[in-house]
Amino acid sequence: MAYNLKEQLNKPERFEAGHRLCAGCGAGIVCRAMMRALEPEDKAVICNATGCLEVSSFQYPYTAWHDSYIHTAFENATATASGVEAAYNVMRRRGKIKDTFKILAIGGDGGTYDIGFQSLSGALERGHDFTYFCYDNEAYMNTGTQRSSATPRFANATTTPAGVESVGKKQTQKDLTQIVVAHGAPYVAQTTLIGTLKDFHEKAHKAIYTEGPTFVNVLTPCPRGWQYPAELLPEICKMAVETCVWPLYEVENGEYHLSYMPKKKLPVEEFMKLQGRFRHCFKPGNEWTIEAAQEYVDKQWEALLAKCN
Amino acid sequence: MSIKDRLSGNEAIATAMRQINPDVFAMFPITPSTEIPQFYAQYVADGKVDTEFICVESEHSALSACAGAEAAGCRAVTATSSAGLSYMNEMLYVVASSRLPLVLAVSNRALTGPININHDYSDSMAERDSGFIQLYAENNQEAYDNYLQAHRIAEHPDVRLPLMVCEDGFITSHALENIELEEDEAVKDFVGEYHPENYLLKSENPLAVGPYGVSGYYMEARVAQAEAMKNAKRVILEVAADFEKRFGRHYEFFESYRMEDAELAIVLMGSSAGTAKVAVDELREEGVKAGLIKVRVFRPFPGEEIVEALKNCKAVAILDKSEGFSANGGPLFAETASAAINLEKRPKMIDIVYGLGGRDFTVGHAKRVFARLAKIVETGETGPIYSHMGQRDLRKEVQ
Amino acid sequence: MSKKAAEINEQIPWQELTTGCEIYEPGTSRLTMTGEWRSKIPVFHKEKCKQCLLCAPFCPDSSIPVKDGKREDFDYDHCKGCGICVTVCPFDAIEWKEVH
Numbered sequence: 001m002a003y004n005l006k007e008q009l010n011k012p013e014r015f016e017a018g019h020r021l022c023a024g025c026g027a028g029i030v031c032r033a034m035m036r037a038l039e040p041e042d043k044a045v046i047c048n049a050t051g052c053l054e055v056s057s058f059q060y061p062y063t064a065w066h067d068s069y070i071h072t073a074f075e076n077a078t079a080t081a082s083g084v085e086a087a088y089n090v091m092r093r094r095g096k097i098k099d100t101f102k103i104l105a106i107g108g109d110g111g112t113y114d115i116g117f118q119s120l121s122g123a124l125e126r127g128h129d130f131t132y133f134c135y136d137n138e139a140y141m142n143t144g145t146q147r148s149s150a151t152p153r154f155a156n157a158t159t160t161p162a163g164v165e166s167v168g169k170k171q172t173q174k175d176l177t178q179i180v181v182a183h184g185a186p187y188v189a190q191t192t193l194i195g196t197l198k199d200f201h202e203k204a205h206k207a208i209y210t211e212g213p214t215f216v217n218v219l220t221p222c223p224r225g226w227q228y229p230a231e232l233l234p235e236i237c238k239m240a241v242e243t244c245v246w247p248l249y250e251v252e253n254g255e256y257h258l259s260y261m262p263k264k265k266l267p268v269e270e271f272m273k274l275q276g277r278f279r280h281c282f283k284p285g286n287e288w289t290i291e292a293a294q295e296y297v298d299k300q301w302e303a304l305l306a307k308c309n
Numbered sequence: 310m311s312i313k314d315r316l317s318g319n320e321a322i323a324t325a326m327r328q329i330n331p332d333v334f335a336m337f338p339i340t341p342s343t344e345i346p347q348f349y350a351q352y353v354a355d356g357k358v359d360t361e362f363i364c365v366e367s368e369h370s371a372l373s374a375c376a377g378a379e380a381a382g383c384r385a386v387t388a389t390s391s392a393g394l395s396y397m398n399e400m401l402y403v404v405a406s407s408r409l410p411l412v413l414a415v416s417n418r419a420l421t422g423p424i425n426i427n428h429d430y431s432d433s434m435a436e437r438d439s440g441f442i443q444l445y446a447e448n449n450q451e452a453y454d455n456y457l458q459a460h461r462i463a464e465h466p467d468v469r470l471p472l473m474v475c476e477d478g479f480i481t482s483h484a485l486e487n488i489e490l491e492e493d494e495a496v497k498d499f500v501g502e503y504h505p506e507n508y509l510l511k512s513e514n515p516l517a518v519g520p521y522g523v524s525g526y527y528m529e530a531r532v533a534q535a536e537a538m539k540n541a542k543r544v545i546l547e548v549a550a551d552f553e554k555r556f557g558r559h560y561e562f563f564e565s566y567r568m569e570d571a572e573l574a575i576v577l578m579g580s581s582a583g584t585a586k587v588a589v590d591e592l593r594e595e596g597v598k599a600g601l602i603k604v605r606v607f608r609p610f611p612g613e614e615i616v617e618a619l620k621n622c623k624a625v626a627i628l629d630k631s632e633g634f635s636a637n638g639g640p641l642f643a644e645t646a647s648a649a650i651n652l653e654k655r656p657k658m659i660d661i662v663y664g665l666g667g668r669d670f671t672v673g674h675a676k677r678v679f680a681r682l683a684k685i686v687e688t689g690e691t692g693p694i695y696s697h698m699g700q701r702d703l704r705k706e707v708q
Numbered sequence: 709m710s711k712k713a714a715e716i717n718e719q720i721p722w723q724e725l726t727t728g729c730e731i732y733e734p735g736t737s738r739l740t741m742t743g744e745w746r747s748k749i750p751v752f753h754k755e756k757c758k759q760c761l762l763c764a765p766f767c768p769d770s771s772i773p774v775k776d777g778k779r780e781d782f783d784y785d786h787c788k789g790c791g792i793c794v795t796v797c798p799f800d801a802i803e804w805k806e807v808h
Contacts, residue, residue: 009764009774016735017770017786018742024790028768036765045509047377057737060520061713061726066734068509071519072376072403079370083335083377083385084509086361090332091382091510093359099512119373122366197765223790231791231804234766408728469727507732517731525718530729532722 003198008036012066014044019064020056024230026193026220026237027053027108027135033197034104034133035067037204043067044102045088047081049111050074052142053135068101075115078123078132081105085128102208103130109150110140113176124183124213131207131214134176137222145225149174152245153296154289155277157225162280167289172296180215181251187212189250191259192219192237199248199259206250219246227276239271244301249308258308265301268294311489311556318449318481321488322388322414322474323348325456328496330358331412332383332503335365335374339393340426341478342416346388368393372400372413379409380518382508384460386411390478391418394432398439404471405440406534407519410463411471413441414456417579418478419666427667428478430578430631434640440534442472442541443608447564447582449486451605452476454558457491458548460500465548467540477580479667491556499555538609545606562611564603565618567593571600573682574619574656576645577628578604581663581670585628588675599679604641612648619649622656624682630664638662638695657691663698674698681708714739738786742769746789749805752781756801763793763802 014035021028031053038044044067048054054071057064072080081103091097107116112134120132139157140146147157153172156162160169181188187210189203200218207214219240223230240246243266248259269290272278281289316324323345326334336346346362353362361378365371368389375385389397394415404411420431433443442462446452456474463472476482491499507516522530542562549560564582567589568574575585582603592599602618604611619625627646629639637643642660649655661678664670678698685691696707711726713736726732757779764772764779771787773780794804 005761005765006774006777009761010777013735013770015770016737017783018737018740019769020737020740020742021768023745023768023788024792025768028770029766032768032770033765043512043515045381054519055521058517058520058731060522060526060729061716061731062737062740063517063520063713063731064735064737065517066515068511068515069517070377070380070509072373072407073399076370076373076400079365079373080377082363082365082370083333083374083379084381085377086333086335086363086374087378087381087383087385088510090359090361094332096382097510097512099510101510118366119370122370126363126365193766196762229791231795233792234796406728408730507730514732515734518728520729520731522729523718526725526729529722529725533725533727536722 003196003201005196008201011036011040014038014066016064016066018062020059021052022224024223024233025052026137026222026233029193030133030135030218030220031057033200034106034204037201037208038102042100042102044104045070045084047077047084047103047105049077049107049116051108051111053106053108055142074111076119077105077107077111077116079119081130082123082126082128085130104133104208105130106133106135108141109134109136109138109148113150113174114148121183124180124185127212129211129213131216134217135220136217137220137225138173139225141222141225150176154281154293156280157277167280167286177217181254184254185213185215186210186253187214187250190217190246191248192240192246193234194237194241203250225277228274232274236271236274239266239274242266243268243271243297245271245297247301247304249304256307258305268297311491314488314490315485316449316488317344317483317485318446318452318476319344319416319483320348321449321453322456322476324490325453325496326386327352327358328493329384329460329500331360331386333361333363333375333378333385335363335371335378335385335387337365337368337371337389337393339368339390341418341482342388342390342393342414344482345414368396369400372397372404375411376400376404376407376409379411380407380508380516381510382505384503386414388414388416390416391420391432394436395420398436401436401439401441403519406530408469408534408537409471410469412459412463413471413473415473415475416478416482417475425666428480429665429667433473433475434631434633437608437640440470440538441608442470443475443606444472445475445578445605445607446481447580447603449481450488452481453488453490454552454560457496457499458552458560460503461548462541462544464503465544468537468544470537470541480580495555499552542609542611560605562606562614564605566601566603568600568602568618570598572598572623572686573679574600574602574622574625575628575675575678576602576604576615576625576641578607578630578641581628581630584670584672585675588672588679591672592676592679597679597683610644610648612644615645616648616652619656620652624657624685626678626682627658627660628678629660629662632662632665657685659685659691660695661698668699670699677706684708741785742788743785746787746807748789748791749807750782750787750789750791750793751803751805753801753803756799758799760798762796762798766792766796768792
């Protein structure tokens, strides 16, 4: 079924206004789009890791969610989801519920790449029927932009600050999407917030309606942490894709498909220059950081293309 | 009709679980509780239960999965010990404050270090303030009976708190003893079905669980939880009364053994009671007015009731099978002594920490404790309030 | 106790809170007026709007209502004034003004 923005927006809103995410937070856009990817007749249970989204979307007595929602802790959204899925299976089997419920888990990169990695890996291996959405804003934003394993090399985070002896984070980020692929998950995708959100929607829908554990990694800009004016979010997402810093692709049963091939791959600095977290990279004497960042992106991109062909 | 059998404590608990047939069992193995999920896995494999049995990758995830399942509208259970319980620590508080009445079987075992697999209460005592109700058993029969009562206590609308059913690791968990089991149908009828008012998978309305609570709500939420723990005292006795009516075995907050006219008393928990009862009997033969209180319910702590039972004693020794490192005594002592604080005339009280990491506790030890109490009464001198017993020591044991 | 979120506030006693601080109804965040956070305000110029709807999905605050395939004016009770809609609009139909 072809994606039609108008039809999608005619659906009742399932992520309500009045949540307390920062103005311009990408996570709000992600949650709305995630919930639109559900068929209106299907219900959902959202299992949320501790983080910005959790403290903002369910502050007692105000929930932004129209569907059932559970937050228990930081490192265990997927373990909690495993329990909800087990409950769903047994209650269906025992005839206690008739509705279709989709089990969604959502966390930031902290709750997904790092502290929640064990429970994610465990649930992927066990093969529960759930979809995990990672809103990857590349640092621990809820506690004030500390580096995570998703933080790119050279980013200025509060625990990897730039200074006379430092050019920001020393390590490149963990490639979590491919680590999830290596678990044998039936559907894994990378997307971000661009255009009509068609790419996001189609991947989210496919993930939710593929049986088994599925994973969608969403690059989700954070205006405070990345240090850019909030209104630039669409431009930053676009540049992440056009520079191949964040390629759009999906992996179905181990087969890679590139979702978007930039007509002309832009230099990585087009992405970096929009954000204060890379400001030091543009200082005289630090040119090598941009070259090194480019080299890394090129290598990753080539490796991905080889997998997609 | 009760069925006579011979089971270990672990198999007794697994049997109770099989009879209840909970919706979800999330497991991760750890000695000495591992057998419980192993027995259960076989029940699943043999079609004796239709529980959703999931083998997760850690104890933290086991309790997290149980939290998800319980919130979703299910009866969820798990079992653990020692480091596994410590690893669950964060989630114990979450589960209790989210008021998810799941049941956790604990085969008590010492905490590291050094690493040790034998019995003491350092694991569950470290979680005494987690918000879980805690029931302790002297033997496999009590472990079984406590488990049968657990869901009804936890799920009572005035309570809605999670519950730990504790048995002594190896001593109870692995030793075969005679036991009276109840018929499957009688158990099902006693425990009943679980029908929460709201749950994640409810059709009529959604449920949101686990909010951020600003200080304008946090204290009220904690008071509500504290009141629920108080309510648990009433419900524990109500459930015990119905249990006795149906199955004939009597339970209270604690067992008073030969306490009617006791002047010297020991307060302890679990399997050590069997040993201490022998000492009480032998001393009674000699004319010593010895008695024993075996605490079954540690959370909620039945302070008033214990003090009522102890008030006519002259000297009391509280035996702690866990070291709290407070330099002022173990947790059972702290609770008991503080409960007695406002008595007009209260017995002298001492604390003895014993049996750590499976160190033997013999009738001889118990008698030495009573001898010390007799000396306290005779001299009027309490001596050291907090001491250890059973360790090799360059110093003489406190007499 | 199935109390409604609208009846729960920081003046009521603990006995009237929901058990475990659960909430039993959807989307109660609507009761929070996040529009008060705004330092700049988007103004919708209907006459310039081509109803391409690009702005609506990009609103993090669900504050661009869409009805029968058409966007309506902003939900100013909740719009935080981030300005994303201003930058995605290809037709300059959204003006971004300082709040005075």
